[in-house]
Amino acid sequence: MTRYGNTRKSLKDEKLAPRKQLGQNFLVHKSTAEAVARCGKIQSDDIIIEVGVGLGALTQPIAEQAERVIGLELDSGLVRFHKEKKDLPDNVTLLHQDVLKADFDELYRLSGGPLKIMANLPYSISNPFLFKLIEHQEKMNWATIMLQKEVADRLSAEPGTKQYGIPTVLLKSCATVKKLLTLKPTEFHPRPKIDSVVVRIEFTRIDQEDKRVYDRSLFQKIVRAAFSQRRKTLLNTLTASGFFRARADGDKKLEKQLTREAIIAGDITPGTRAEVLDLDNFIDLTLAFSSRLATISA
Ligand code: SAM
Secondary structure, eight states: SSSSSOOHHHHHHHTTTOOOTTTTOOOHHHHHHHHHHTTTTTTTTTTEEEEOOSSSTHHHHHHHHEEEEEEEEEEEEHHHHHHHOOOOTTTEEEEOTTTTOOOOHHHHHHSSSSSEEEEEEEGGGGHHHHHHHTTEEEEEEEEEEEEEEEHHHHHTOTTTTOSSHHHHHHHHEEEEEEEEEEGGGGEESOOOOOOOOEEEEEEEEEEGSOOOOHHHHHHHHHHHTTTTTTTTTTHHHHHHTTTTTTHHTOOOHHHHHHHHHHHHHTTOOOOOGGGGGOOHHHHHHHHHHHHHHHHHHH
């Protein structure tokens, strides 16, 4: 099957209709696939994980630059096709695997170190995929991924904008994000309705960070809780999330009061909304909540 050019005909010949529910929008231009692969800044001794091999459009230029590619593909029809045709380069190992269920410890082992991931990502899984990267941040080196423009905009949004939200803050706490390339719908078959953007996410190694030490799990809970209802104040969202519920023992007024005191201890006004807080504000809140919760349980 040709990887570029007449993708529509090739898919038809192989009785492989693009599956919308799997976000199958295949790259159709070789030069574009090569440009996307270059955004990976791949070294010749790199082992790259590629998510969503599809017809192999991006796999080809990645395999030319890397030592080895471990490709994950959820569509059993495509996996069967590649196994039968043996059309992928020799240094590509194809796994029939859902990336959202993939064992990152195992991928780390197969990669021989922190993960380097490339993907033309199905739009439907971009958020859960990004959250998985954040969850496994200590196993990550970088991810160069193509996303729907709106999703990419959210990752580098500034406080006070409507794009600013949970993924923005969580990613900012562990990585730097750069937009590298914008692709028009005409680059794909079938054509999506919107532009796509290639984003490079470089993860900061925790041991190299020159930053304050804080409880990352509590930080994530606070960020998620704070944005759970964007129009509500921090006092309301953080009280509703029950950080001090056990201590208040059913006394709702006391629960609200303890939450208010913790927010003030973090140097934040309780009537503020999550969308105006920057990363440092969220870390301040986490440190204040940590120390209050520790005092209470001591
Ligand atoms: N890389 C190819 C390209 O650039 O032409 C295909 C990209 S297409 C946008 C996304 C690919 O990811 C499809 O082949 C789809 O079947 C696959 N996919 C969808 N959900 C997946 C998942 N959860 N895990 C692994 N692959 C998935």
